[in-house]
Amino acid sequence: MSTHPGTEITMHADDAPQPPKRKRRPSKDAPSLSSDRIIAAALDLIDTQGVDNFSMRNLAKLLGVYPMAIYWYVPNRNALVARVTAHVLADLVPEDPSADWQDDLRTLLHRFRAIIRAHPNVAPLIGAQLVSNASVDLMMIEWVLQVLRRSGLNEADIPAAYTATIGAMTGFVTQEFAAVPQDDKTGWADEMKQIAQSADPEQFPLAAALMPKLLNRSFILRWDNGSAVPLDDGFDFFVESFIAGLARRAGH
Known part of the structure:
Protein backbone atom coordinates (compact mmCIF):
# COMPACT_ATOMS: atom_id res chain seq x y z
CA MET A 1 0.00 0.00 0.00
CA SER A 2 1.00 3.58 -0.44
CA THR A 3 0.52 5.56 2.74
CA HIS A 4 1.58 8.73 4.36
CA PRO A 5 5.20 8.20 5.54
CA GLY A 6 5.33 6.94 9.09
CA THR A 7 7.84 7.23 11.89
CA GLU A 8 10.62 4.66 11.69
CA ILE A 9 10.64 2.34 14.67
CA THR A 10 13.97 2.11 16.48
CA MET A 11 15.19 -0.80 18.54
CA HIS A 12 15.89 -0.07 22.21
CA ALA A 13 19.01 -1.51 23.75
CA ASP A 14 17.04 -3.60 26.21
CA ASP A 15 15.02 -5.05 23.33
CA ALA A 16 18.00 -6.14 21.23
CA PRO A 17 18.66 -9.65 22.67
CA GLN A 18 16.68 -12.31 20.88
CA PRO A 19 15.25 -15.35 22.65
CA PRO A 20 17.05 -18.67 22.26
CA LYS A 21 15.87 -21.03 19.57
CA ARG A 22 14.51 -23.41 22.19
CA LYS A 23 12.04 -21.28 24.12
CA ARG A 24 11.01 -22.17 27.62
CA ARG A 25 7.40 -21.88 28.62
CA PRO A 26 6.69 -19.47 31.48
CA SER A 27 6.83 -21.13 34.89
CA LYS A 28 3.60 -22.16 36.57
CA ASP A 29 4.17 -19.48 39.22
CA ALA A 30 4.41 -16.67 36.65
CA PRO A 31 1.35 -14.44 36.07
CA SER A 32 -0.90 -15.83 33.35
CA LEU A 33 0.04 -14.47 29.93
CA SER A 34 -1.73 -14.48 26.60
CA SER A 35 -1.34 -12.66 23.31
CA ASP A 36 -4.42 -10.57 24.07
CA ARG A 37 -3.14 -9.55 27.48
CA ILE A 38 0.28 -8.63 26.09
CA ILE A 39 -1.23 -6.54 23.27
CA ALA A 40 -3.57 -4.75 25.68
CA ALA A 41 -0.72 -3.94 28.04
CA ALA A 42 1.50 -2.79 25.17
CA LEU A 43 -1.23 -0.46 23.92
CA ASP A 44 -1.65 0.93 27.42
CA LEU A 45 2.07 1.70 27.61
CA ILE A 46 2.09 3.34 24.18
CA ASP A 47 -0.99 5.39 25.10
CA THR A 48 0.55 6.63 28.35
CA GLN A 49 4.27 6.81 27.56
CA GLY A 50 4.54 7.08 23.78
CA VAL A 51 6.34 4.84 21.32
CA ASP A 52 9.80 6.24 22.05
CA ASN A 53 9.55 5.17 25.69
CA PHE A 54 7.98 1.81 24.96
CA SER A 55 10.25 -1.17 25.64
CA MET A 56 9.89 -4.86 26.28
CA ARG A 57 11.46 -4.35 29.70
CA ASN A 58 8.81 -1.81 30.72
CA LEU A 59 6.10 -4.06 29.31
CA ALA A 60 7.38 -7.03 31.31
CA LYS A 61 7.39 -4.91 34.45
CA LEU A 62 3.77 -3.92 33.86
CA LEU A 63 2.80 -7.55 33.28
CA GLY A 64 4.78 -8.77 36.29
CA VAL A 65 6.95 -11.19 34.29
CA TYR A 66 10.50 -11.48 33.03
CA PRO A 67 11.03 -9.96 29.54
CA MET A 68 11.92 -13.37 28.09
CA ALA A 69 8.44 -14.66 28.96
CA ILE A 70 6.92 -12.24 26.44
CA TYR A 71 9.03 -13.71 23.64
CA TRP A 72 7.06 -16.94 23.90
CA TYR A 73 4.14 -15.03 22.36
CA VAL A 74 5.86 -12.43 20.15
CA PRO A 75 9.26 -12.61 18.41
CA ASN A 76 10.41 -9.01 18.94
CA ARG A 77 9.36 -5.45 19.73
CA ASN A 78 8.62 -4.44 16.15
CA ALA A 79 6.31 -7.42 15.66
CA LEU A 80 4.47 -6.52 18.86
CA VAL A 81 4.03 -2.90 17.75
CA ALA A 82 2.62 -4.18 14.44
CA ARG A 83 0.11 -6.35 16.30
CA VAL A 84 -0.88 -3.42 18.49
CA THR A 85 -1.55 -1.34 15.37
CA ALA A 86 -3.61 -4.15 13.83
CA HIS A 87 -5.56 -4.44 17.10
CA VAL A 88 -6.32 -0.70 17.15
CA LEU A 89 -7.61 -0.82 13.57
CA ALA A 90 -9.58 -4.05 14.01
CA ASP A 91 -12.98 -2.31 14.06
CA LEU A 92 -12.23 0.16 11.28
CA VAL A 93 -14.46 -1.33 8.60
CA PRO A 94 -18.25 -1.06 9.19
CA GLU A 95 -19.99 -4.43 9.35
CA ASP A 96 -22.79 -3.52 6.97
CA PRO A 97 -22.34 -1.34 3.86
CA SER A 98 -24.89 1.38 3.22
CA ALA A 99 -26.76 1.97 -0.01
CA ASP A 100 -24.57 4.99 -0.78
CA TRP A 101 -20.91 4.44 -1.61
CA GLN A 102 -20.12 8.05 -0.66
CA ASP A 103 -21.57 7.52 2.82
CA ASP A 104 -19.45 4.38 3.18
CA LEU A 105 -16.24 6.20 2.31
CA ARG A 106 -17.22 9.07 4.58
CA THR A 107 -17.80 6.60 7.42
CA LEU A 108 -14.44 4.90 6.82
CA LEU A 109 -12.49 8.17 6.95
CA HIS A 110 -14.29 9.42 10.03
CA ARG A 111 -13.98 6.09 11.86
CA PHE A 112 -10.25 6.00 11.20
CA ARG A 113 -9.87 9.49 12.64
CA ALA A 114 -11.94 8.58 15.70
CA ILE A 115 -9.76 5.52 16.33
CA ILE A 116 -6.52 7.50 16.12
CA ARG A 117 -8.00 10.29 18.20
CA ALA A 118 -8.57 7.71 20.95
CA HIS A 119 -4.97 6.46 20.61
CA PRO A 120 -2.96 9.44 19.27
CA ASN A 121 0.41 7.92 20.14
CA VAL A 122 -0.30 5.23 17.54
CA ALA A 123 -0.49 7.86 14.77
CA PRO A 124 3.27 7.86 14.00
CA LEU A 125 3.15 4.07 13.55
CA ILE A 126 0.44 3.96 10.91
CA GLY A 127 2.57 4.60 7.84
CA ALA A 128 5.20 2.13 8.96
CA GLN A 129 2.88 -0.61 10.18
CA LEU A 130 0.42 -0.60 7.28
CA VAL A 131 3.22 -2.15 5.22
CA SER A 132 3.83 -4.82 7.84
CA ASN A 133 2.53 -8.35 7.30
CA ALA A 134 1.00 -8.28 10.76
CA SER A 135 -1.17 -5.35 9.74
CA VAL A 136 -2.45 -6.61 6.40
CA ASP A 137 -6.24 -6.67 6.69
CA LEU A 138 -7.73 -8.36 3.64
CA MET A 139 -11.25 -7.64 4.88
CA MET A 140 -10.54 -3.91 4.91
CA ILE A 141 -8.90 -4.08 1.49
CA GLU A 142 -11.83 -5.95 -0.03
CA TRP A 143 -14.31 -3.57 1.60
CA VAL A 144 -12.63 -0.49 0.12
CA LEU A 145 -12.36 -2.10 -3.31
CA GLN A 146 -16.05 -3.02 -3.28
CA VAL A 147 -17.04 0.52 -2.29
CA LEU A 148 -14.96 1.95 -5.11
CA ARG A 149 -16.51 -0.46 -7.59
CA ARG A 150 -19.98 0.69 -6.51
CA SER A 151 -18.92 4.28 -7.18
CA GLY A 152 -19.02 3.57 -10.90
CA LEU A 153 -15.31 4.03 -11.51
CA ASN A 154 -13.79 2.24 -14.47
CA GLU A 155 -12.26 -1.08 -13.39
CA ALA A 156 -8.87 0.14 -14.58
CA ASP A 157 -9.06 3.13 -12.21
CA ILE A 158 -9.91 1.17 -9.08
CA PRO A 159 -6.33 0.24 -8.05
CA ALA A 160 -5.23 3.88 -8.23
CA ALA A 161 -8.41 4.98 -6.46
CA TYR A 162 -7.74 2.41 -3.73
CA THR A 163 -4.23 3.79 -3.19
CA ALA A 164 -5.60 7.33 -3.08
CA THR A 165 -8.24 6.27 -0.54
CA ILE A 166 -5.72 4.71 1.83
CA GLY A 167 -3.54 7.81 1.44
CA ALA A 168 -6.52 10.02 2.21
CA MET A 169 -7.48 7.90 5.20
CA THR A 170 -4.05 7.98 6.80
CA GLY A 171 -2.43 11.17 5.54
CA PHE A 172 -4.49 13.93 7.14
CA VAL A 173 -4.99 12.12 10.43
CA THR A 174 -1.36 11.04 10.79
CA GLN A 175 -0.28 14.65 10.45
CA GLU A 176 -3.07 15.99 12.66
CA PHE A 177 -2.08 13.74 15.54
CA ALA A 178 1.67 13.81 14.98
CA ALA A 179 3.67 14.19 18.19
CA VAL A 180 4.66 17.72 19.14
CA PRO A 181 7.89 18.69 20.92
CA GLN A 182 7.52 18.41 24.70
CA ASP A 183 10.74 20.21 25.65
CA ASP A 184 10.06 23.89 26.37
CA LYS A 185 6.62 23.69 24.79
CA ASN A 225 -1.70 18.53 17.79
CA GLY A 226 -5.20 17.21 17.21
CA SER A 227 -5.51 15.79 20.72
CA ALA A 228 -5.62 19.31 22.18
CA VAL A 229 -6.89 21.27 19.17
CA PRO A 230 -8.81 19.05 16.70
CA LEU A 231 -8.84 20.27 13.11
CA ASP A 232 -12.51 19.40 12.59
CA ASP A 233 -13.30 21.97 9.91
CA GLY A 234 -10.22 21.13 7.89
CA PHE A 235 -10.89 17.41 8.12
CA ASP A 236 -14.51 17.75 7.03
CA PHE A 237 -13.46 19.94 4.10
CA PHE A 238 -10.79 17.41 3.15
CA VAL A 239 -13.16 14.42 3.28
CA GLU A 240 -15.88 16.08 1.23
CA SER A 241 -13.38 17.31 -1.36
CA PHE A 242 -11.85 13.86 -1.72
CA ILE A 243 -15.22 12.15 -2.16
CA ALA A 244 -16.40 14.82 -4.60
CA GLY A 245 -13.24 14.26 -6.64
CA LEU A 246 -13.89 10.52 -6.83
CA ALA A 247 -17.50 11.13 -7.79
CA ARG A 248 -16.50 13.46 -10.59
CA ARG A 249 -13.93 10.96 -11.85
CA ALA A 250 -16.67 8.31 -11.85
CA GLY A 251 -18.89 10.56 -13.94
CA HIS A 252 -21.43 11.58 -11.29
Whole structure:
Protein backbone atom coordinates (compact mmCIF):
# COMPACT_ATOMS: atom_id res chain seq x y z
CA MET A 1 0.00 0.00 0.00
CA SER A 2 1.00 3.58 -0.44
CA THR A 3 0.52 5.56 2.74
CA HIS A 4 1.58 8.73 4.36
CA PRO A 5 5.20 8.20 5.54
CA GLY A 6 5.33 6.94 9.09
CA THR A 7 7.84 7.23 11.89
CA GLU A 8 10.62 4.66 11.69
CA ILE A 9 10.64 2.34 14.67
CA THR A 10 13.97 2.11 16.48
CA MET A 11 15.19 -0.80 18.54
CA HIS A 12 15.89 -0.07 22.21
CA ALA A 13 19.01 -1.51 23.75
CA ASP A 14 17.04 -3.60 26.21
CA ASP A 15 15.02 -5.05 23.33
CA ALA A 16 18.00 -6.14 21.23
CA PRO A 17 18.66 -9.65 22.67
CA GLN A 18 16.68 -12.31 20.88
CA PRO A 19 15.25 -15.35 22.65
CA PRO A 20 17.05 -18.67 22.26
CA LYS A 21 15.87 -21.03 19.57
CA ARG A 22 14.51 -23.41 22.19
CA LYS A 23 12.04 -21.28 24.12
CA ARG A 24 11.01 -22.17 27.62
CA ARG A 25 7.40 -21.88 28.62
CA PRO A 26 6.69 -19.47 31.48
CA SER A 27 6.83 -21.13 34.89
CA LYS A 28 3.60 -22.16 36.57
CA ASP A 29 4.17 -19.48 39.22
CA ALA A 30 4.41 -16.67 36.65
CA PRO A 31 1.35 -14.44 36.07
CA SER A 32 -0.90 -15.83 33.35
CA LEU A 33 0.04 -14.47 29.93
CA SER A 34 -1.73 -14.48 26.60
CA SER A 35 -1.34 -12.66 23.31
CA ASP A 36 -4.42 -10.57 24.07
CA ARG A 37 -3.14 -9.55 27.48
CA ILE A 38 0.28 -8.63 26.09
CA ILE A 39 -1.23 -6.54 23.27
CA ALA A 40 -3.57 -4.75 25.68
CA ALA A 41 -0.72 -3.94 28.04
CA ALA A 42 1.50 -2.79 25.17
CA LEU A 43 -1.23 -0.46 23.92
CA ASP A 44 -1.65 0.93 27.42
CA LEU A 45 2.07 1.70 27.61
CA ILE A 46 2.09 3.34 24.18
CA ASP A 47 -0.99 5.39 25.10
CA THR A 48 0.55 6.63 28.35
CA GLN A 49 4.27 6.81 27.56
CA GLY A 50 4.54 7.08 23.78
CA VAL A 51 6.34 4.84 21.32
CA ASP A 52 9.80 6.24 22.05
CA ASN A 53 9.55 5.17 25.69
CA PHE A 54 7.98 1.81 24.96
CA SER A 55 10.25 -1.17 25.64
CA MET A 56 9.89 -4.86 26.28
CA ARG A 57 11.46 -4.35 29.70
CA ASN A 58 8.81 -1.81 30.72
CA LEU A 59 6.10 -4.06 29.31
CA ALA A 60 7.38 -7.03 31.31
CA LYS A 61 7.39 -4.91 34.45
CA LEU A 62 3.77 -3.92 33.86
CA LEU A 63 2.80 -7.55 33.28
CA GLY A 64 4.78 -8.77 36.29
CA VAL A 65 6.95 -11.19 34.29
CA TYR A 66 10.50 -11.48 33.03
CA PRO A 67 11.03 -9.96 29.54
CA MET A 68 11.92 -13.37 28.09
CA ALA A 69 8.44 -14.66 28.96
CA ILE A 70 6.92 -12.24 26.44
CA TYR A 71 9.03 -13.71 23.64
CA TRP A 72 7.06 -16.94 23.90
CA TYR A 73 4.14 -15.03 22.36
CA VAL A 74 5.86 -12.43 20.15
CA PRO A 75 9.26 -12.61 18.41
CA ASN A 76 10.41 -9.01 18.94
CA ARG A 77 9.36 -5.45 19.73
CA ASN A 78 8.62 -4.44 16.15
CA ALA A 79 6.31 -7.42 15.66
CA LEU A 80 4.47 -6.52 18.86
CA VAL A 81 4.03 -2.90 17.75
CA ALA A 82 2.62 -4.18 14.44
CA ARG A 83 0.11 -6.35 16.30
CA VAL A 84 -0.88 -3.42 18.49
CA THR A 85 -1.55 -1.34 15.37
CA ALA A 86 -3.61 -4.15 13.83
CA HIS A 87 -5.56 -4.44 17.10
CA VAL A 88 -6.32 -0.70 17.15
CA LEU A 89 -7.61 -0.82 13.57
CA ALA A 90 -9.58 -4.05 14.01
CA ASP A 91 -12.98 -2.31 14.06
CA LEU A 92 -12.23 0.16 11.28
CA VAL A 93 -14.46 -1.33 8.60
CA PRO A 94 -18.25 -1.06 9.19
CA GLU A 95 -19.99 -4.43 9.35
CA ASP A 96 -22.79 -3.52 6.97
CA PRO A 97 -22.34 -1.34 3.86
CA SER A 98 -24.89 1.38 3.22
CA ALA A 99 -26.76 1.97 -0.01
CA ASP A 100 -24.57 4.99 -0.78
CA TRP A 101 -20.91 4.44 -1.61
CA GLN A 102 -20.12 8.05 -0.66
CA ASP A 103 -21.57 7.52 2.82
CA ASP A 104 -19.45 4.38 3.18
CA LEU A 105 -16.24 6.20 2.31
CA ARG A 106 -17.22 9.07 4.58
CA THR A 107 -17.80 6.60 7.42
CA LEU A 108 -14.44 4.90 6.82
CA LEU A 109 -12.49 8.17 6.95
CA HIS A 110 -14.29 9.42 10.03
CA ARG A 111 -13.98 6.09 11.86
CA PHE A 112 -10.25 6.00 11.20
CA ARG A 113 -9.87 9.49 12.64
CA ALA A 114 -11.94 8.58 15.70
CA ILE A 115 -9.76 5.52 16.33
CA ILE A 116 -6.52 7.50 16.12
CA ARG A 117 -8.00 10.29 18.20
CA ALA A 118 -8.57 7.71 20.95
CA HIS A 119 -4.97 6.46 20.61
CA PRO A 120 -2.96 9.44 19.27
CA ASN A 121 0.41 7.92 20.14
CA VAL A 122 -0.30 5.23 17.54
CA ALA A 123 -0.49 7.86 14.77
CA PRO A 124 3.27 7.86 14.00
CA LEU A 125 3.15 4.07 13.55
CA ILE A 126 0.44 3.96 10.91
CA GLY A 127 2.57 4.60 7.84
CA ALA A 128 5.20 2.13 8.96
CA GLN A 129 2.88 -0.61 10.18
CA LEU A 130 0.42 -0.60 7.28
CA VAL A 131 3.22 -2.15 5.22
CA SER A 132 3.83 -4.82 7.84
CA ASN A 133 2.53 -8.35 7.30
CA ALA A 134 1.00 -8.28 10.76
CA SER A 135 -1.17 -5.35 9.74
CA VAL A 136 -2.45 -6.61 6.40
CA ASP A 137 -6.24 -6.67 6.69
CA LEU A 138 -7.73 -8.36 3.64
CA MET A 139 -11.25 -7.64 4.88
CA MET A 140 -10.54 -3.91 4.91
CA ILE A 141 -8.90 -4.08 1.49
CA GLU A 142 -11.83 -5.95 -0.03
CA TRP A 143 -14.31 -3.57 1.60
CA VAL A 144 -12.63 -0.49 0.12
CA LEU A 145 -12.36 -2.10 -3.31
CA GLN A 146 -16.05 -3.02 -3.28
CA VAL A 147 -17.04 0.52 -2.29
CA LEU A 148 -14.96 1.95 -5.11
CA ARG A 149 -16.51 -0.46 -7.59
CA ARG A 150 -19.98 0.69 -6.51
CA SER A 151 -18.92 4.28 -7.18
CA GLY A 152 -19.02 3.57 -10.90
CA LEU A 153 -15.31 4.03 -11.51
CA ASN A 154 -13.79 2.24 -14.47
CA GLU A 155 -12.26 -1.08 -13.39
CA ALA A 156 -8.87 0.14 -14.58
CA ASP A 157 -9.06 3.13 -12.21
CA ILE A 158 -9.91 1.17 -9.08
CA PRO A 159 -6.33 0.24 -8.05
CA ALA A 160 -5.23 3.88 -8.23
CA ALA A 161 -8.41 4.98 -6.46
CA TYR A 162 -7.74 2.41 -3.73
CA THR A 163 -4.23 3.79 -3.19
CA ALA A 164 -5.60 7.33 -3.08
CA THR A 165 -8.24 6.27 -0.54
CA ILE A 166 -5.72 4.71 1.83
CA GLY A 167 -3.54 7.81 1.44
CA ALA A 168 -6.52 10.02 2.21
CA MET A 169 -7.48 7.90 5.20
CA THR A 170 -4.05 7.98 6.80
CA GLY A 171 -2.43 11.17 5.54
CA PHE A 172 -4.49 13.93 7.14
CA VAL A 173 -4.99 12.12 10.43
CA THR A 174 -1.36 11.04 10.79
CA GLN A 175 -0.28 14.65 10.45
CA GLU A 176 -3.07 15.99 12.66
CA PHE A 177 -2.08 13.74 15.54
CA ALA A 178 1.67 13.81 14.98
CA ALA A 179 3.67 14.19 18.19
CA VAL A 180 4.66 17.72 19.14
CA PRO A 181 7.89 18.69 20.92
CA GLN A 182 7.52 18.41 24.70
CA ASP A 183 10.74 20.21 25.65
CA ASP A 184 10.06 23.89 26.37
CA LYS A 185 6.62 23.69 24.79
CA THR A 186 5.71 27.17 26.07
CA GLY A 187 8.81 28.66 24.48
CA TRP A 188 8.07 26.88 21.21
CA ALA A 189 4.50 28.22 21.20
CA ASP A 190 5.75 31.76 21.88
CA GLU A 191 8.24 31.49 19.02
CA MET A 192 5.49 30.32 16.65
CA LYS A 193 3.31 33.26 17.66
CA GLN A 194 6.16 35.68 17.01
CA ILE A 195 6.74 34.20 13.55
CA ALA A 196 3.03 34.52 12.76
CA GLN A 197 2.85 38.10 14.03
CA SER A 198 5.87 39.05 11.94
CA ALA A 199 4.04 38.35 8.68
CA ASP A 200 4.34 41.61 6.70
CA PRO A 201 0.86 42.56 5.35
CA GLU A 202 2.44 44.07 2.28
CA GLN A 203 4.54 41.01 1.46
CA PHE A 204 2.09 38.36 2.74
CA PRO A 205 -1.32 40.09 2.61
CA LEU A 206 -3.55 37.01 2.74
CA ALA A 207 -1.48 35.17 5.35
CA ALA A 208 -1.46 38.25 7.58
CA ALA A 209 -5.21 38.78 7.20
CA LEU A 210 -6.14 35.16 7.91
CA MET A 211 -3.52 34.52 10.60
CA PRO A 212 -6.01 34.79 13.52
CA LYS A 213 -8.01 31.92 11.98
CA LEU A 214 -4.93 29.90 11.05
CA LEU A 215 -2.77 30.18 14.15
CA ASN A 216 -2.74 26.88 16.09
CA ARG A 217 -5.76 25.75 14.07
CA SER A 218 -4.01 24.66 10.87
CA PHE A 219 -1.05 22.59 9.75
CA ILE A 220 2.41 24.13 10.15
CA LEU A 221 1.15 27.18 12.08
CA ARG A 222 0.49 25.31 15.33
CA TRP A 223 2.07 24.11 18.56
CA ASP A 224 -0.65 21.66 19.64
CA ASN A 225 -1.70 18.53 17.79
CA GLY A 226 -5.20 17.21 17.21
CA SER A 227 -5.51 15.79 20.72
CA ALA A 228 -5.62 19.31 22.18
CA VAL A 229 -6.89 21.27 19.17
CA PRO A 230 -8.81 19.05 16.70
CA LEU A 231 -8.84 20.27 13.11
CA ASP A 232 -12.51 19.40 12.59
CA ASP A 233 -13.30 21.97 9.91
CA GLY A 234 -10.22 21.13 7.89
CA PHE A 235 -10.89 17.41 8.12
CA ASP A 236 -14.51 17.75 7.03
CA PHE A 237 -13.46 19.94 4.10
CA PHE A 238 -10.79 17.41 3.15
CA VAL A 239 -13.16 14.42 3.28
CA GLU A 240 -15.88 16.08 1.23
CA SER A 241 -13.38 17.31 -1.36
CA PHE A 242 -11.85 13.86 -1.72
CA ILE A 243 -15.22 12.15 -2.16
CA ALA A 244 -16.40 14.82 -4.60
CA GLY A 245 -13.24 14.26 -6.64
CA LEU A 246 -13.89 10.52 -6.83
CA ALA A 247 -17.50 11.13 -7.79
CA ARG A 248 -16.50 13.46 -10.59
CA ARG A 249 -13.93 10.96 -11.85
CA ALA A 250 -16.67 8.31 -11.85
CA GLY A 251 -18.89 10.56 -13.94
CA HIS A 252 -21.43 11.58 -11.29
